[in-house]
Amino acid sequence: MKNVSNLKLSVYTLICGLSLLVTSCSSDNNNAEELEISQFEVQKVLAIDDYSAIADNAITQAFMGREGSGKRLLTNKESDCYSTTYSDTGFSMNFNNCALNGSENVNGLLNITYSVSENSSSFTSTFTDFYVGETKLNGTRVFTISATDNENEIAFTVVSNMTITLAGGEIITEEGSRTTTLIFSEDTIAITLSGTWTLVENGDTYIVTVTEDLSTLLGCEYISKGKFTLSKNGLEVLVDFGDGTCDNKAEITYPNGKVEEITL
Structure with missing residues (x-):
């Protein structure tokens, strides 16, 4: 993770070099059959969250700015990457082929609609042929920001239903829910992430489940605490x-x- 303010925490970069092998026995004989979650699979599976959550910080900042929160999640330099146009029911964000949070260039228009209640605010971001480099994103991400007991915290949940088309034409679907909490102090910002999400690609089903909140501090390039399981078609490992x-x-x-x- 090169920028921890990116709420997805960029976990795919944290486990480069991982190759997971287990052995199972055939029901017909005693010959061992090797089942594998390869390094490439791990990187690709977890990179999908990196793509789909690429604009989360920017979207959240624009929404909080509309509501007058005063709590900023991005720097001015990062917000220069896009323009925001507000309406009575939401806003649109135009990304003009620029790098966001140290990513590949992002390009396209996002449409966001929102509703506000007494205890929470929610908004839906719609991706239509939105590009991160040569990767195309379509689908929705629904954000819910809830009140917390601590005024120095911002917590929100994202429910994702996305289709990601890679440069080579591979199509991956992603569904799931994540809750991110940003904890502000005088010296730094702590970020935690929990949730479960599922990806399907070429007939394989991958499930990522955070079993102990992933956390880090602003300025650290790596997740520094927490656990998650990664399973492929029933084969599961713990990180x-x-x-x-x-x-x-x-x-x-x-x-x-x-x-x-x-080594991450």
Whole structure:
């Protein structure tokens, strides 16, 4: 993760180099059949969240600005990447082939509609042929911002229903829910992420489930604490990011109990 203010936390960059192998027995004989979650699969599966959440910070900032919150989630430089036009029912954001949060260039128009109640605010972002580099995004992301007991926190949930078309023509669908909390202090901003999301590509189903909130501090390039499971068609492994130390290490627990340290 090169910019932790990107609420997806860019987890795919954190597990480069991971190759997960387990063995199962055939019901017909004793020959071992190798099942695999390859490094490439892990990177691709988790990169999808990086794509679909690319504009989350910018969208949230624009919404909070419309409501007069006064809490900023992006720098002025980052907001220069796009223009925002407000209406009575929402707003549109035009991204003009610019880099956002250290990403590939983003290009296209997002339409956001919103509603506000006493205890929460919600808005829906619609992607129509929105590009991140050569990757095309279509679908919706529904944001709900809820009141918290701590005035120094902003918490919101995103429900995603997206179709991602990669440069090579591969089509991946993504559905799921994530809750992100930003905790503001005098010195820094802490970010936590929880949730579960599912991706389907070429007949394979991948499920990411955060079992212990992923967290980091602004300025750290890596997730520093938390755990998630990654499963493919029922094969599941656990990724543990540690005790809060900002480093490039994590531990993988295999189905047979083997634990391996990896470099992120």
